[in-house]
Amino acid sequence: xxxxxxxxxxxxxxxxxxxxxxxxxxxxxxxxxxxxxxxxxxxxxxxxxxxxxxxxxxxxxxxxxxxxxxxxxxxxxxxxxxxxxxxxxxxxxxxxxxxxxxxxxxxxxxxxxxxxxxxxxxxxxxxxxxxxxxxxxxxxxxxxxxxxxxxxxxxxxxxxxxxxxxxxxxxxxxxxxxxxxxxxxxxxxxxxxxxxxxxxxxxxxxxxxxxxxxxxxxxxxxxxxxxxxxxxxxxxxxxxxxxxx
Amino acid sequence: xxxxxxxxxxxxxxxxxxxxxxxxxxxxxxxxxxxxxxxxxxxxxxxxxxxxxxxxxxxxxxxxxxxxxxxxxxxxxxxxxxxxxxxxxxxxxxxxxxxxxxxxxxxxxxxxxxxxxxxxxxxxxxxxxxxxxxxxxxxxxxxxxxxxxxxxxxxxxxxxxxxxxxxxxxxxxxxxxxxxxxxxxxxxxxxxxxxxxxxxxxxxxxxxxxxxxxxxxxxxxxxxxx
Numbered sequence: 001x002x003x004x005x006x007x008x009x010x011x012x013x014x015x016x017x018x019x020x021x022x023x024x025x026x027x028x029x030x031x032x033x034x035x036x037x038x039x040x041x042x043x044x045x046x047x048x049x050x051x052x053x054x055x056x057x058x059x060x061x062x063x064x065x066x067x068x069x070x071x072x073x074x075x076x077x078x079x080x081x082x083x084x085x086x087x088x089x090x091x092x093x094x095x096x097x098x099x100x101x102x103x104x105x106x107x108x109x110x111x112x113x114x115x116x117x118x119x120x121x122x123x124x125x126x127x128x129x130x131x132x133x134x135x136x137x138x139x140x141x142x143x144x145x146x147x148x149x150x151x152x153x154x155x156x157x158x159x160x161x162x163x164x165x166x167x168x169x170x171x172x173x174x175x176x177x178x179x180x181x182x183x184x185x186x187x188x189x190x191x192x193x194x195x196x197x198x199x200x201x202x203x204x205x206x207x208x209x210x211x212x213x214x215x216x217x218x219x220x221x222x223x224x225x226x227x228x229x230x231x232x233x234x235x236x237x238x239x240x241x242x243x244x245x
Numbered sequence: 246x247x248x249x250x251x252x253x254x255x256x257x258x259x260x261x262x263x264x265x266x267x268x269x270x271x272x273x274x275x276x277x278x279x280x281x282x283x284x285x286x287x288x289x290x291x292x293x294x295x296x297x298x299x300x301x302x303x304x305x306x307x308x309x310x311x312x313x314x315x316x317x318x319x320x321x322x323x324x325x326x327x328x329x330x331x332x333x334x335x336x337x338x339x340x341x342x343x344x345x346x347x348x349x350x351x352x353x354x355x356x357x358x359x360x361x362x363x364x365x366x367x368x369x370x371x372x373x374x375x376x377x378x379x380x381x382x383x384x385x386x387x388x389x390x391x392x393x394x395x396x397x398x399x400x401x402x403x404x405x406x407x408x409x410x411x412x413x414x415x416x417x418x419x420x421x422x423x424x425x426x427x428x429x430x431x432x433x434x435x436x437x438x439x440x441x442x443x444x445x446x447x448x449x450x451x452x453x454x455x456x457x458x459x460x461x462x463x464x465x466x467x468x469x470x471x
Contacts, residue, residue, distance in 0.1 A: 097440030178427035194343030
């Protein structure tokens with residue numbers, strides 16, 4: 001159980017506005033501006049297990065504030081995903097491949113949460129409270145919701161790649177991005193029952209989404225009940241509106 | 246249209262000065278310090294789908310650093326291979342149902358990747374090699390297994406290069422291709438496994454491969470003749 005005052009609102013995650021500003025720049029990009037935007041990046045043939053370690057080594061104290069905000073944004077999305085699969089498995093409405101999918105993906109999202117928390121250390125946001133309403137109570141609503149969450153995860157990670165400054169953080173994000181894409185394609189193929197509709201790979205070039213687009217979409221779900229994006233960053237914790245009705 | 250032999254660099258020729266091998270070796274044995282020293286330009290954000298190939302084409306082969314040209318030609322070679330593989334599989338007609346749908350969709354994607362990379366490289370683009378898929382496109386079972394290997398390798402190859410790319414527009418394009426290759430890999434794995442092994446998402450963190458590792462693996466297939 002967490003104290004709601006420990007959990008920053010989405011607005012607080014970007015309290016200096018740097019991310020909104022960066023997002024606005026990318027949204028309205030010209031080629032010249034595009035080419036000026038650079039960030040440090042490291043990748044390469046590091047073993048899978050090395051990524052969480054490399055990321056943890058980045059030591060949150062040394063990370064620029066923009067990277068901290070991005071990591072807390074990613075952590076919030078991973079908290080949401082992990083809690084969603086946990087809730088679905090606990091409710092027991094899933095069967096067959098869908099149940100197997102939920103179990104595998106739950107383990108992955110939990111690993112992402114742990115890696116991000118370790119990297120952020122004391123700067124990690126606490127897990128919000130969630131209410132997934134009836135979406136985890138039937139196989140069909142679970143599948144549709146999972147597809148939305150995973151597709152959103154892919155666009156969210158891709159959308160931040162250009163904003164991350166720290167090579168180890170970007171390498172870690174680069175190793176998570178394709179895993180979210182694998183999840184998205186997997187659940188889509190389960191829904192499609194092999195028919196290709198909806199398509200597990202709907203386009204040749206993956207779309208991305210800005211942080212503000214993703215946060216708006218998340219807010220609209222009403223899944224996060226402990227804190228919602230508000231304009232009043234400093235006072236967001238005093239009254240917690242719930243969208244669960 | 247088949248390219249003449251002398252227009253097509255061999256895999257070894259793609260790395261004439263050994264810079265790629267050297268870079269790969271540096272990353273393979275990365276200490277944290279070396280890891281953090283390795284930097285490259287990157288741009289992401291909310292670009293519209295249609296804007297990505299355009300932005301990439303705008304980068305123009307002539308203005309790109311030689312390392313990026315090499316990486317783009319490396320990617321182009323892999324995309325040529327994939328596109329030719331699916332084109333042949335579709336034309337042979339041995340696939341049915343979900344496998345046929347998969348092959349048709351992915352054939353279109355890989356062809357789009359080829360066109361984008363060629364446009365970006367302009368006159369610096371390597372010519373298409375000749376391929377021999379050795380009967381792997383003649384049956385659904387061998388097609389699916391080979392597809393899985395190619396797509397998993399594609400994901401690891403793109404992931405392995407993101408830290409080496411210097412030009413923002415190039416890295417943005419690679420970033421938009423990487424998850425598509427991952428979707429292909431997951432999709433074909435689910436067709437094969439139908440809920441059992443191989444799992445579409447085998448690890449929480451996707452592994453990556455260096456250019457030299459990928460080129461060795463591709464060479465070992467014998468699919469590239471010229």
